[in-house]
Amino acid sequence: MQWFECDYAEGAHPRVLKALIDSNALSTPGYGEDAFCARAKALLRSQMQCEHCEIFFTMGGTQTNLLAIAQLLRPHQSVICAQEGHIHTHETGAIEATGHQLLIAKDVDGKLTPDSIRAVLAAQMPIHATQPKLVYLSQPTEWGTVYTRSELSALHALCREAGLLLYLDGARLGCALAAQPDVSLPFLARVCDAFYIGGTKNGALFGEALVFTDPALCRGFDYLRKQRGGLLAKGRLLGAQFEALFTDGLYTQLGAHANAMARRLQDGILAAGYPLLAPSATNQVFPVLPKALVEFLETRYVFRRWGVPEDPEQVPIRLVTAFTTTPEAVDALIADLA
């Protein structure tokens, strides 16, 4: 079976794995107080051109989102996000479990706009509704689309004006950086109050790097991460992996490869005459295929049906590429569409 189900079906990129193997026998302090984490943070700060940024390594995306949002909000404050925002639909109510409400703003192909956020703000009755305080974006979005530099600048400006914090979920940030190079790490460090650089879905065994661009926002975060079970005893595992990922451009290279495989796939699907739920710029592709074809593909490939189809004969699916995806696998699937 060829794998298009997700971007976490294999282990680590060989260079990441090597970093773990090479460090295995060393003795270091626990809980991330080690030289690997220190070096990885220095590398990230340098590549973000943000020396005052504070970085915390965490173990997975849901954990990172819930920790960041629990850190950034007071109990009565809420999050503005898209209907398909990962925190809304795919994290088992993790944000609500920390006590915070999500307010859904309209999106265009997964992207929020200043107007959609303003509409949410206008609808909340003070005291009796929660106080919107944080805007949650994903880059790329859940539809594979990416925010442009001007779109993010406009959202940043609105947030400053309205007293909102801007938080960006970078689970697949490697793909976004490759697809939209001018939305770079230094740019993100300027427009976001916090964001995370995802390792799990881009070449690491596991691990994310959560960045607070204003140190005042992360006071006590080291306690919170421990309290919620997010502090890894052998914390250097995260440092070693991120050091490898951010050495010699590996992180963006892996994203670029996954994007290239997805584009090849998307082009083949369109050439075969099938529509897409949304046009993706990154490593997730959402074709809508005849039911019989989907059933046939399910005998040869691993992937997911996506959402509840309106027409049961036309089934949306999600195909995901990764740093491990080969052109041969993509071409085989395209051939099978014919």
Added chain:
Amino acid sequence: MQWFECDYAEGAHPRVLKALIDSNALSTPGYGEDAFCARAKALLRSQMQCEHCEIFFTMGGTQTNLLAIAQLLRPHQSVICAQEGHIHTHETGAIEATGHQLLIAKDVDGKLTPDSIRAVLAAQMPIHATQPKLVYLSQPTEWGTVYTRSELSALHALCREAGLLLYLDGARLGCALAAQPDVSLPFLARVCDAFYIGGTKNGALFGEALVFTDPALCRGFDYLRKQRGGLLAKGRLLGAQFEALFTDGLYTQLGAHANAMARRLQDGILAAGYPLLAPSATNQVFPVLPKALVEFLETRYVFRRWGVPEDPEQVPIRLVTAFTTTPEAVDALIADLA
């Protein structure tokens, strides 16, 4: 200024107040372990024709909803409700603050349908989405509409089939009982797993009666109520008020009066040629009036603008009647519409 802002602008009905005055000097055990509460519960059980129902008095609507839902759900379970459900828009994220997600189902004039609930169930991805477990209804709804007997039966049947609990917010239940007599207390005790009989908005100083129709569902609730600050030290205040409200049919009479005043108001508004946001059967009326007229009325009456108008010249407002509303006040407002 005449008051159409809400149904909690005055104190208690004289018979409720008298019950408090008459009991004032008596010594009784605290925390609701008194004879007043015992008699009030017996009265309610009898009028619900439900001897096994468990009843807990609480102090207000938000408190009751959050306690009931925290009691009925496990941490990973969520609530299905309407977009305008009180818990979604007017309780400051109280349910999320107990850790539970709300899932929004489509409504028709504020009412959920089996199909809208089924659509929510179908959209949740197991493990990665919360597990829907409870349907939240209001009777009357936030639009003043009421569920019929057959509508509630259909929702009850779906809940049984799908393993969902049915919970009904009766903040204004007196008005609903008066408007739709066959959706009676005994009927509610049969179709709901839990519901509350609202006192605050129907003649009490404060207080609600939360009913669990299956005793197995309320194990430990006495602890939870105390833990969340909902156990009144002088608990007999609640018992005395509910005893007065449910003696000689006072509760439904007060609802009927408020409804009659609202109907008089609604008829006058329609006769004056103004539309309604929704046709109300109970004590809330939602006309859409020209902006200038709204501004004029604001000089003579207390009421709320409702929602964000799409057309800034046409402003939706909410007018609420209560057990204290007089026909003269209603007629004066109608006259002012001309």
Added chain:
Amino acid sequence: MQWFECDYAEGAHPRVLKALIDSNALSTPGYGEDAFCARAKALLRSQMQCEHCEIFFTMGGTQTNLLAIAQLLRPHQSVICAQEGHIHTHETGAIEATGHQLLIAKDVDGKLTPDSIRAVLAAQMPIHATQPKLVYLSQPTEWGTVYTRSELSALHALCREAGLLLYLDGARLGCALAAQPDVSLPFLARVCDAFYIGGTKNGALFGEALVFTDPALCRGFDYLRKQRGGLLAKGRLLGAQFEALFTDGLYTQLGAHANAMARRLQDGILAAGYPLLAPSATNQVFPVLPKALVEFLETRYVFRRWGVPEDPEQVPIRLVTAFTTTPEAVDALIADLA
């Protein structure tokens, strides 16, 4: 049966009740946005000599404690309190239910000392233990003792030095003010970051007044109170009661009466040769009596056994007086000790 079980066995003082009756028919805005609350707050600010204090009315003691502490702490911060602190033993884990740990400091007759607090601070391992941030005191304490002015000054100084907040639970503050007049409201407003003035146990039907002496500490508290079910719809009920209690010194007079009755009781017990668990200056008395005598008294008086006796033949009990306790009732009990 004569009642010595608690100080919430009867309704309100007649002047408090009259305030409720007199205001009953008036229409006012809901949620405490009314003139009664405004006047009561002005009265309290004046008597506290603290014009910048922010005051919020709440419905009961547990609710007040949990709201205040949830407001004042970040998720990783904890509370230092005495073993017998009300929040530790009698509020069903309300503080933990808001996510905060309690750290127990040694007490002397219910009172914390700077040294006992310093010992707690020294024992916490950063990151891996919670961060102590708030000291919880009761005045009077759970043993009926009261902090002196110099004791509170010393605790205040330690808190300032160690970056801790000082919060005082005044459930029975009327008795403390009467017993220790130099620990006055203006003094408390200077040494505490927040405290509450209890109504429920001193003449009100229900209600407490929570005071934040630094406005920066209560940002968003109006949302939090609503979210946790602590915002009374007919909020003026609280304003009207506190206005009555703080007019013409009623509040302290009621405390003084309860104290006088308790002293009479305590003197009688000591004269009869029975020991006390702790010497009380306020309205709770804790004698240790022979089991047979306790069983006899239980046939004539309502009171509670207190704690688990070490010697089953010597049973500690708690006797509580209130604004309603009569000298005759006290003398009858003393006579029955013989």
Added chain:
Amino acid sequence: MQWFECDYAEGAHPRVLKALIDSNALSTPGYGEDAFCARAKALLRSQMQCEHCEIFFTMGGTQTNLLAIAQLLRPHQSVICAQEGHIHTHETGAIEATGHQLLIAKDVDGKLTPDSIRAVLAAQMPIHATQPKLVYLSQPTEWGTVYTRSELSALHALCREAGLLLYLDGARLGCALAAQPDVSLPFLARVCDAFYIGGTKNGALFGEALVFTDPALCRGFDYLRKQRGGLLAKGRLLGAQFEALFTDGLYTQLGAHANAMARRLQDGILAAGYPLLAPSATNQVFPVLPKALVEFLETRYVFRRWGVPEDPEQVPIRLVTAFTTTPEAVDALIADLA
């Protein structure tokens, strides 16, 4: 510097690392739905002689404890544990952050007794105190001591009788199994309602195996683990590690090695004439040494001072051995004591 600070200073045992390397390139389903996890669970079930046990892999000890306890308790229920219980002193209030109170029972060298638990039960006032529902033990305890078979049987019997759940924290279970072989996995599966088998501190890179011995107790746990950020995307990493640890007895061998090194150390310390805080049977040793000696050792070894010394000249320290500790390192330290 020689390392005696903790048992998580190095990476994985070579056989565990090899399992990760060998599986790195394979494609598998995410979230633990893979063959590695399935095989590891089968292996554990077989070695526990408990086919109906349910096993969930998690990422670290604090995470496991908070997830297990959040799963097993209703909101009003509390945990009985020792003063030095890891959840009380070293997990940043993780249990309170899930809303649950800890009740401290007296211990003997870190071990709870039926009498100490009964005393806690007797002291709780129903409704006004939390309901004790779960006993938390560590095996080995935080003092390195181990429960015997008869001690655990007695605790199990008390729990059954009192309606309590028995939960055992096995962060260092490998050492306990080696030190007290008759407290075996099958025995633990019979006496505990849930327990975890720690990987992090015994040869894994990270990871714990949480066991529910009654499937009814883990309903919905798969949702809860995801919601709190404890579901690893590449879940097979945990399966592969536990498969390696439980093949050919590696897990207990690693514990036995660490114990042997600790015994060698403890014998050397006693022979040198220094006392211990507590006699340890496992891999943590707690000598009390003269301050000057501690300062000297700190120039050559990494270890922690332990607690606040009563006498500043006599400093308790903690020395921890691990599967990586060599006899030479131990002998060097002993030599330096002289």
